[in-house]
Amino acid sequence: MQVEAGAKDVELIDVSKSFGSVQAVEKLSLLVRAGEFLTLLGPSGCGKTTLLRMIAGLEQVSGGRILVGGADVTQKPPNRRDTSIMFQDYALFPHKTIIDNVCYGLKLRGVARAEREGKASAWLGRIGLGGFERRMPHQLSGGQRQRVALARSLIISPSVLLLDEPLGALDANLRLQLRDELRKLHRDVGLTFIYVTHDQDEALTMSDRIAVMRRGRIAQLDDPIGVFDRPKTEFCARFVGECNIIRAEIVNSDACGIKCVAGDIVLIAPPAREAAKLERGAKISLGLRPASVSVEAGGKASRPELASPGSNCAYLRIAECSFAGQSLKLRGVSNGGVALDMEILRRELAAIEAPAPGDIVRASWNGSDISLLASDSAYG
Amino acid sequence: MIAGSGVATRGALGILFATVAAVIYLPIIVMIVFSFNSGRYQVMPFREFTFGWYRRTFQDVQYPEGFANSVAIASAVSVTATAIAFICAYSLVNSKFPGKTAVALFVLAPLAVPLILIGISLRIYFVSIGFEPSLALVYVGQVLYVMPLAVLNIRNRIAQIPKSQEEAAWALGASRIRSIIEIVVPSCRYSIAATLIITFTFAFDEFVIAYFLTNFSITLPIKIWTTLVTGFDPAINAVGVMVFAFSIALGIVAQALFMRKDRRS
Numbered sequence: 001m002q003v004e005a006g007a008k009d010v011e012l013i014d015v016s017k018s019f020g021s022v023q024a025v026e027k028l029s030l031l032v033r034a035g036e037f038l039t040l041l042g043p044s045g046c047g048k049t050t051l052l053r054m055i056a057g058l059e060q061v062s063g064g065r066i067l068v069g070g071a072d073v074t075q076k077p078p079n080r081r082d083t084s085i086m087f088q089d090y091a092l093f094p095h096k097t098i099i100d101n102v103c104y105g106l107k108l109r110g111v112a113r114a115e116r117e118g119k120a121s122a123w124l125g126r127i128g129l130g131g132f133e134r135r136m137p138h139q140l141s142g143g144q145r146q147r148v149a150l151a152r153s154l155i156i157s158p159s160v161l162l163l164d165e166p167l168g169a170l171d172a173n174l175r176l177q178l179r180d181e182l183r184k185l186h187r188d189v190g191l192t193f194i195y196v197t198h199d200q201d202e203a204l205t206m207s208d209r210i211a212v213m214r215r216g217r218i219a220q221l222d223d224p225i226g227v228f229d230r231p232k233t234e235f236c237a238r239f240v241g242e243c244n245i246i247r248a249e250i251v252n253s254d255a256c257g258i259k260c261v262a263g264d265i266v267l268i269a270p271p272a273r274e275a276a277k278l279e280r281g282a283k284i285s286l287g288l289r290p291a292s293v294s295v296e297a298g299g300k301a302s303r304p305e306l307a308s309p310g311s312n313c314a315y316l317r318i319a320e321c322s323f324a325g326q327s328l329k330l331r332g333v334s335n336g337g338v339a340l341d342m343e344i345l346r347r348e349l350a351a352i353e354a355p356a357p358g359d360i361v362r363a364s365w366n367g368s369d370i371s372l373l374a375s376d377s378a379y380g
Numbered sequence: 381m382i383a384g385s386g387v388a389t390r391g392a393l394g395i396l397f398a399t400v401a402a403v404i405y406l407p408i409i410v411m412i413v414f415s416f417n418s419g420r421y422q423v424m425p426f427r428e429f430t431f432g433w434y435r436r437t438f439q440d441v442q443y444p445e446g447f448a449n450s451v452a453i454a455s456a457v458s459v460t461a462t463a464i465a466f467i468c469a470y471s472l473v474n475s476k477f478p479g480k481t482a483v484a485l486f487v488l489a490p491l492a493v494p495l496i497l498i499g500i501s502l503r504i505y506f507v508s509i510g511f512e513p514s515l516a517l518v519y520v521g522q523v524l525y526v527m528p529l530a531v532l533n534i535r536n537r538i539a540q541i542p543k544s545q546e547e548a549a550w551a552l553g554a555s556r557i558r559s560i561i562e563i564v565v566p567s568c569r570y571s572i573a574a575t576l577i578i579t580f581t582f583a584f585d586e587f588v589i590a591y592f593l594t595n596f597s598i599t600l601p602i603k604i605w606t607t608l609v610t611g612f613d614p615a616i617n618a619v620g621v622m623v624f625a626f627s628i629a630l631g632i633v634a635q636a637l638f639m640r641k642d643r644r645s
Contacts, residue, residue, distance in 0.1 A: 058547050078550040085551045091544035095566040105552035149548075156552060 007035040007192045008069030008082065008159035010055060015064035017050050017216075024050040026216040027064065032160075034069075037186050037193045041203040042213035043239065048196045051213075052162050055194065056085040069159060079108075084158035088165040090149040092137040098124065098148055099133040105156035123151040143174045150185070160192040167202065179206055200240045204228060212236050214376065235376045237287035244341050245373065246286040253278040257367060259311070260284060264336030266311040269370040285373040290329065290343040292369035296362045297353060313364040316340060318355045330355060332363060408624060415617035422614065433618040443619060446603035450584050453515060453599065457522045458580035462572060464523070465530030470560065472531070473538045491528040498525060499592035506593070517593040522586055526579040533578065537571035538564065570637045577634040581627055 010032040017025040025047040032038045040048040053059040055066060057078035065074045073081050084105075092101050099120050106116035117133075124130050127147040137145060146166060153161055166182075167175045183206050186193050197203055203210050204224045212220040212227060212235075220232040231237035234245050248260035248267060258269045258278060269286055272278060316332025319339070323329075328349065330342040342363060355361050415434070419427040437443045472484055490498060502521045503513060511517060541564060549559040565572070587601040594602065600623065607616055 056547075056551055058550070078547070079553045079555055081551075083551065085548070087544040087548060089542055089544055091542060091548035093545060093549075093563055093566075095569075104549070104554075108553040108558070152548075152552070 006159065007190055009034040009036075010160055010192060010194065011067040011070075012051075012055075013065045013067070015051070015054060015066060016062045017047070017054060017059060018062045024216055025054070028217055029064075030211060030218060030221070032192060032194055034192055035190050037183070037195065037206060037208045039195045039197060039203040039207040039210045040213055041197060041200065041210050041240070043198055046213040047216040048198075048213050049164055052085070052164055052194060052196045055160070056083050056162050057081045058085070082159040083162055084153040084156060084160070085162040086149050086153050086164065086166050088168045090137075090145045090166075090169075092145055092148060092152075094137055096137075097133065098129070098135050098137065098140070101137065101148055102152045102155055104152065109156065119155060120151070123155055124148075127151050142170050143178060146170065146178065147181075150182075154185075154189060154191075158191065160194065163193060163195045165197055166195075167197075167199075175202075182206065204240070210240075212239060214239075219376070230371050231287050232374055233376050234285055234287070234373045237371065237373055242290050242341065242343075244288045244290065246288060246338070246340075248284055248286055250278055250280055250282045250284060252280055258284075258372070260286070262286075263338040264334055265314045265338050265340075267370060268311045268367045269372055270368050272372055285375070287371040287373050288340075288365060288369060290341040291327075293340065293342040293363050293365050295330065295342055295344050295355070296364075297355075297359075312367050312370075313362065314338070314340065316342075316361055316363050318357050318359045318361060321355060321357055328354070330361070332361060411617050411620045411624075414614065415621045417614070420614065422612070433615045434622075436615045437618050437622075440615070442598060442603050443600070446598045446600040449515060449597060450600040453519050453522065453590075454580045454583035456519055457526060457583040458576050460519075461523045461526045461530045461579045462534070462575045465527060465534050465575065466565075466568075466572065468527075469531050469535035469538050470564065472535055474543075487531050488528045490524055495525070495588040499589045502589065503592045513593050513595045515594060515597045515599075518590045518599065521589040521593050522583045525586060525589055526582045529582065530575050530579050533575045534568060534571055537568045541567050574634045574637040577630050577637070581630050581634075585623070585627065 010030075012028055012030045012032075014027045014029055015025055016023070016027050028047075028051065040051060042048045050059060054061050055068075057073065057076060057080075061074060065072055067073065068082055093104065096104070099117060102120040102123055103116045106119060111119075121130070121133060124132060127150065129144060129147060129151075132140070132144070132148075137148070140148065149166070163182075167178055170178065179202060182193075186206075195202075195206065204227070207224055209221065209223050210227045211218045214235050220227060220236045222230070222232075227236065227240055231240065231243065237243040237245060246262045246265075246267065248262040251259045251261055251266075253259070253272070255271055257271050260267055260269065267286060278284070314332075314334050316334050318330055319333050320331040321328065324343070327343050327345050330344070331339060332342060333339050340363060342361075414422055416429050416431070417427055418430040418432060468487055472480065472487075498521065502517070502524075506517050506520075507513070545567070546559045546563055549563045550556070554562065585601055587599075587605060590599045590602055591605070598606070600619075604616060604619060604623075607613055
């Protein structure tokens with residue numbers, strides 16, 4: 001079964017929204033490609049839900065325009081838009097049976113009862129709820145309700161499906177399972193999905209592209225690998241995955257890389273992709289994922305007074321050590337007082353003795369794993 | 381913290397409760413007892429058991445007429461007030477406009493105004509603009525009187541309905557009117573039914589407004605009152621018992637509807 005209407009792109013042009021004196025969304029522009037799974041990722045209050053509601057027509061924009069498939073829908077009410085929305089609480093109609101819930105959109109479109117019930121039954125079968133037609137919403141589990149809400153949204157063949165934290169109310173295992181189902185459904189129906197979440201794992205595993213939002217603006221728009229490997233700002237680096245933020249000073253910068261120092265640690269970062277002010281002496285922020293750091297035993301006998309052993313490498317004294325299931329999380333401090341978080345897989349620990357607080361380790365990393373972070377103010 | 385749950389305290393509370401219950405229910409019991417007493421006067425000892433007083437109320441044309449008027453007006457009042465209250469409550473919950481609080485206070489204000497003031501002012505007002513006191517005016521006055529109750533009742537329910545339900549309906553293509561009729565109203569059906577009954581009972585036994593806004597027509601409470609002031613007739617006991625039974629039955633139905641509560645998702 002294939003949803004018939006073609007997917008459409010969604011274009012936001014300088015969209016703003018303010019509630020009284022609070023600026024929820026600020027001059028935001030974004031092009032969501034047709035058929036794409038795009039995630040709006042950000043902490044609560046970053047404006048992601050407001051943005052989604054504006055696309056649905058449930059909030060009026062304070063400024064800017066919204067285009068769906070090239071047509072300006074900015075002034076259209078929600079019932080005249082080609083979008084469908086799924087809410088975190090599913091918003092099933094409590095007094096209607098499951099099949100009447102799923103049928104409702106078709107009923108509004110004047111589809112005859114027999115035809116709409118046939119279609120709805122087919123959808124219920126497809127989502128694994130065949131035989132649930134005459135039940136009431138309160139008789140279903142959270143996961144089942146979520147699927148009914150999905151079927152209800154998709155049966156009207158929208159061009160764009162908007163999802164507002166649809167997995168937020170479910171328990172962890174079910175969330176993982178439904179993540180896969182949603183992803184598969186997206187591939188099957190080929191619609192444009194715009195998905196709102198604050199959960200970075202959901203964003204990374206499901207999306208084609210992720211728009212990381214902060215304070216009503218997009219801090220970074222990239223595919224999941226790009227967002228994770230090349231965070232643009234300190235905020236992005238911290239919000240998606242864990243990240244060391246290293247404040248460093250540039251020694252020199254050329255086509256081969258940027259050499260800089262942070263305390264007694266010398267780092268060589270890859271050359272900047274964007275023209276930035278990288279003069280000698282300029283202060284910059286560097287991001288380095290704890291898991292990108294390799295750890296070798298420094299040996300209890302090593303002399304910590306050894307200065308930095310070279311670039312992208314440091315001797316660290318372990319200050320903290322915590323168990324995290326698959327891995328071990330360590331915090332080391334260099335002789336010069338620079339702290340660095342590290343994460344090593346326990347499988348790799350076999351080679352060295354498990355570090356304990358007070359031990360000296362040799363930490364090293366690839367220059368290509370360092371990302372140059374812009375200050376947050378530059379990207380909202 | 382309940383201070384002292386000793387025997388003395390509990391005993392005192394028991395006596396207090398018994399006193400309150402006695403003050404409320406003894407007169408009703410007395411009324412019921414004497415409605416079956418063949419004696420002409422309201423004194424013990426009990427003479428003979430009789431249905432005579434009940435028979436007599438039906439022979440007096442004014443009782444059935446007053447009852448019919450009361451039922452007709454109360455029905456109209458309850459339907460009108462509930463319908464207006466629904467619209468009013470929906471807007472109070474769902475829209476933001478300047479002066480919303482003022483409007484809410486205005487709608488609820490009759491709660492705080494003494495009934496006699498409402499009665500007098502309505503009479504003066506309607507007469508001054510050329511209306512004769514009539515049952516139609518009683519209807520208007522009583523709609524006003526029960527409105528706060530109806531609005532409060534329905535507003536509380538509408539406020540409980542997650543906004544997302546209506547929004548989901550819009551996103552599926554429903555107009556606002558349709559989403560109200562097909563999504564909001566069914567979610568409030570028990571509250572609406574309960575409001576219909578409560579406003580009916582309030583209007584049914586309302587006396588002050590009815591008295592001020594009529595000249596010659598009678599409602600049941602007016603008939604009872606005139607009977608009482610023109611000389612005691614034991615038939616009044618029988619009327620009282622019937623009104624009491626009628627109100628209690630309605631009250632029980634309303635209470636059951638409240639208890640049932642509109643189901644939430």
